Amino acid sequence: MDKKTVGLSETFKGNMTPKSFTKNPIKGTKFTIAISSAKGGVGKSTFAMNFALALKSTGSKVGILDADIYGPSLPKMMSINKKPESKDGKGLIPIEQYGVQCMSIGFLVDETTPMIWRGPMVTSAIKTFTQKVLWNDLDFIVIDMPPGTGDTQLTFAQEIKVDGVIIVSTPQEIALLDVKRGIRMFDKLKVPILGLVDNMSFFETDDGKNYNIFGEGGVEKVAINYKKEFLGKIPINIDLRVAADTGKPLVEKNPDHKVSKIIVEIAKKIKRSFP
Amino acid sequence: MDKKTVGLSETFKGNMTPKSFTKNPIKGTKFTIAISSAKGGVGKSTFAMNFALALKSTGSKVGILDADIYGPSLPKMMSINKKPESKDGKGLIPIEQYGVQCMSIGFLVDETTPMIWRGPMVTSAIKTFTQKVLWNDLDFIVIDMPPGTGDTQLTFAQEIKVDGVIIVSTPQEIALLDVKRGIRMFDKLKVPILGLVDNMSFFETDDGKNYNIFGEGGVEKVAINYKKEFLGKIPINIDLRVAADTGKPLVEKNPDHKVSKIIVEIAKKIKRSFP
Numbered sequence: 001m002d003k004k005t006v007g008l009s010e011t012f013k014g015n016m017t018p019k020s021f022t023k024n025p026i027k028g029t030k031f032t033i034a035i036s037s038a039k040g041g042v043g044k045s046t047f048a049m050n051f052a053l054a055l056k057s058t059g060s061k062v063g064i065l066d067a068d069i070y071g072p073s074l075p076k077m078m079s080i081n082k083k084p085e086s087k088d089g090k091g092l093i094p095i096e097q098y099g100v101q102c103m104s105i106g107f108l109v110d111e112t113t114p115m116i117w118r119g120p121m122v123t124s125a126i127k128t129f130t131q132k133v134l135w136n137d138l139d140f141i142v143i144d145m146p147p148g149t150g151d152t153q154l155t156f157a158q159e160i161k162v163d164g165v166i167i168v169s170t171p172q173e174i175a176l177l178d179v180k181r182g183i184r185m186f187d188k189l190k191v192p193i194l195g196l197v198d199n200m201s202f203f204e205t206d207d208g209k210n211y212n213i214f215g216e217g218g219v220e221k222v223a224i225n226y227k228k229e230f231l232g233k234i235p236i237n238i239d240l241r242v243a244a245d246t247g248k249p250l251v252e253k254n255p256d257h258k259v260s261k262i263i264v265e266i267a268k269k270i271k272r273s274f275p
Numbered sequence: 276m277d278k279k280t281v282g283l284s285e286t287f288k289g290n291m292t293p294k295s296f297t298k299n300p301i302k303g304t305k306f307t308i309a310i311s312s313a314k315g316g317v318g319k320s321t322f323a324m325n326f327a328l329a330l331k332s333t334g335s336k337v338g339i340l341d342a343d344i345y346g347p348s349l350p351k352m353m354s355i356n357k358k359p360e361s362k363d364g365k366g367l368i369p370i371e372q373y374g375v376q377c378m379s380i381g382f383l384v385d386e387t388t389p390m391i392w393r394g395p396m397v398t399s400a401i402k403t404f405t406q407k408v409l410w411n412d413l414d415f416i417v418i419d420m421p422p423g424t425g426d427t428q429l430t431f432a433q434e435i436k437v438d439g440v441i442i443v444s445t446p447q448e449i450a451l452l453d454v455k456r457g458i459r460m461f462d463k464l465k466v467p468i469l470g471l472v473d474n475m476s477f478f479e480t481d482d483g484k485n486y487n488i489f490g491e492g493g494v495e496k497v498a499i500n501y502k503k504e505f506l507g508k509i510p511i512n513i514d515l516r517v518a519a520d521t522g523k524p525l526v527e528k529n530p531d532h533k534v535s536k537i538i539v540e541i542a543k544k545i546k547r548s549f550p
Contacts, residue, residue, distance in 0.1 A: 005358035006367060008383040038389065039346055040422045041316015045449070070423035071314055071453050083280035092281060108283040114313065114424040114456035116463065119394020122425065147315045147422055148345035149389040150397065173520035174320070178346050181389035188391065203488065205480055213478065213511060215520065236488060245448035245490065 021158040028135030029063065031274055033142050033194070034156060034165040038185070039178035040147035042170045043199040045073035046244045047234070047263070048144040051166070053251040054260075054267035056099050060139040063094060063101035065129055067156070068146040069115050069122045072106035079247030083107055091134045098252045103133050119151040126155045140274075147178075149185045157189035164194035166231065166270070171198055171218035179219065183226050194270055195229035196222065203236040231266050234259060296433040303410030304338065306549055308417050308469070309431060309440040313460070314453035315422035317445045318474040320348035321519045322509070322538070323419040326441070328526040329535075329542035331374055335414040338369060338376035340404055342431070343421040344390050344397045347381035354522030358382055366409045373527045378408050394426040401430045415549075422453075424460045432464035439469035441506065441545070446473055446493035454494065458501050469545055470504035471497065478511040506541050509534060 026032055035048040049064065056062045066074035075081065078100075084092045084107050094101040105115065105125060117125075135141060143162075146152050156162055165186050169179045179196065186193050198219035203211045213236065223230040234240075237259045243250040251260045301307055310323040324339065331337045341349035350356065353375075359367045359382050369376040380390065380400060392400075410416060418437075421427050431437055440461050444454045454471065461468050473494035478486045488511065498505035509515075512534045518525040526535045 004361060004364070006361045006364075006383070007358065039316055041314055041445070041450075070425055071456070073449055073452075076449055076452060083282065086279060086281045089279065089281075108281070111452055112455035112459060114460035114463075116424050116429060116460050118426050118429060119397070122394070149391050150345055151393050154391060154393060170316070172516055174348050174351055175316075177348075177351060177386055180387035181346070184387060185389035185391050188389075203478065203486070205484070205486065209480070211478070211480065211513070213513060214516065238486070238488060241447055241489065 023159060023161040025161045026130050026135060026141055029138040029141040031140050031163045032160060033140055033270065034145050034162050034191070035142060035168060036145040036153070036165050036182055037168045037178065038147060038149055038182035039169065039175050042168055042175060044168045045077060045144050046240060046249070047168050047197060047199060048142055049074070049077045049244065049249040050251040050260070050263045051267055052100055052142040053098060053249055054264040055140050055142070055271065057251065057255060057264060058268060058271055060271065061137060063135050063138045063141045064144060065133070065141055066104035066106065066144045067126060067129065067152055068144060069105050069117065069125050069152070070146060072104045074102055074104035074144065075106035075111060076247060077244045077249060078102055080107065091132055093134050098248070101135060101138065103129055122151045123155050126152055127159070130160055149181060153185065157186070157191050162191045163274070164192045166194050166197060168197045168199050169219050170200045170214045171216060172214040173218065175214070176218045176222055179222050180226070183228065193228050194273065195231035197231045197266065198233040200236045201233035231269060232262060234262055298434060298436040300436045301405050301410060301416055304413040304416040306415050306438045307435060308415055308545065309420050309437050309466070310417060310443060311420040311428070311440050311457060312443045312453065313422060313424055313457035314444065314450050317443055317450060319443045320352060320419050321515060321524070322443050322472060322474060323417055324349070324352045324519065324524040325526040325535070325538045326542055327375055327417040328373060328524050329539040330415050330417070330546065332526065332530060332539060333543060333546055335546065336412060338410050338413045338416040339419060340408070340416055341377070341379035341381065341419045342401060342404065342427055343419060344380050344392065344400050344427070345421060347379045349377055349379040349419065350381035350386060351522060352519045352524060353377055355382065366407055368409050373523070376410060376413065378404055397426045398430050401427055402434070405435055424456060428460065432461070432466050437466045438549070439467045441469050441472060443472045443474050444494050445475045445489045446491060447489040448493065450489070451493045451497055454497050455501070458503065468503050469548065470506035472506045472541065473508040475511045476508035506544060507537060509537055
């Protein structure tokens, strides 16, 4: 038979030549930490908001940039329902909530308006958020990244000095594939990986029984295999979800909650790796 | 004070003029059904595979196109670990598994390789999959869409005759925002919405107690508000997750499982809306 199997290069022809880029820090900020998960729906935004508030609780000045253009979560999770102001019609003033400076595409449009945009528009939005927001003297800016390995990730990796990325995942096999893709992407783009978080790790019932709904131990295994730090396990917790749904992240609402304490511990661990 | 609030149009300037497009069915197929969720991680791929197998079990000829370029799930969920063949070096022959014709970007690259691509490359891949795959006499092609409202969604909506879309979501508030964005996108792009599925609806413990981990009733409420059909609730189920993780979707592995039966009922309901 005159058959052959087909690989990627024969199927798609694209310009793969590497370019060189100048990486700048985000103006008004010292360190940029991206919260990423190649797969969506693993609790990345919930973690990002709580992590930012945990960093704040340790005495740092913190901002959050919601870089998920297609699915912004920040306005709802942080109860922000107003448009940012501008003194000169150019620079956007971030909105402060719970002591943290915030910016999201969701501030600029009604919350149910879909951004039906192709990649170049997304890139332009990300550039606006990193270049034209008047972040004020931040120690850390936490970036809530969208899922995937596309335009937003490339724009950050190529044009912004990202000091480190935390990869969040649930432990099921199919999510771990995305974690591996994420690790390989950031390694290739030379963005340091600060560590991996196992989210929705297990579910504890009222009578104390644990269910490994999404499997067990997968994220830690990947961390070991790829020689990355394992930052910890966060259980599936209804209080954590309700706090996010009602606009005040658990770390802010109830800092003594056992899940808040886990996230604050992760924040302290991360902070120690910065000067 | 000389301040003003800033809206979207002043912040980003883009060409928003609507264009007109010719929509064609995917060659070799009768009807195209897209499985979508603006938010990732809601079990969309697991639903898509099981739904396709459920359609097959009702006697239809079915194919699955994995349109998630950044996070393909099909190869793992359907246990496919080979490259597609081509007789002429142009048309790709889909790979048949469990009686269903399959295609995924994951067939063309190693499963942990990230596709670090900007939007135009994604569009080109989608066009290849819809124009150059030799689908063979299918009644239905099920499209597993990526999350978001970007390049892939636009390419399908503008260039392919999509006969209907099923929107999958978990019931928590923050996911419902994405559902609303998704509904508005498909309404705007004039793609008919067949209905909404409430996935990971509740978790049932061994002793029969139900936990509404992600909240309750949210998807059905959105369906009512937006005058869309509500197709049903699928519980969080460890058997469903394990079957997906181990490469044989539950509907195929155990058609008598209560969750399989729910999905087969949804498939029958959808099938009745087609001639």
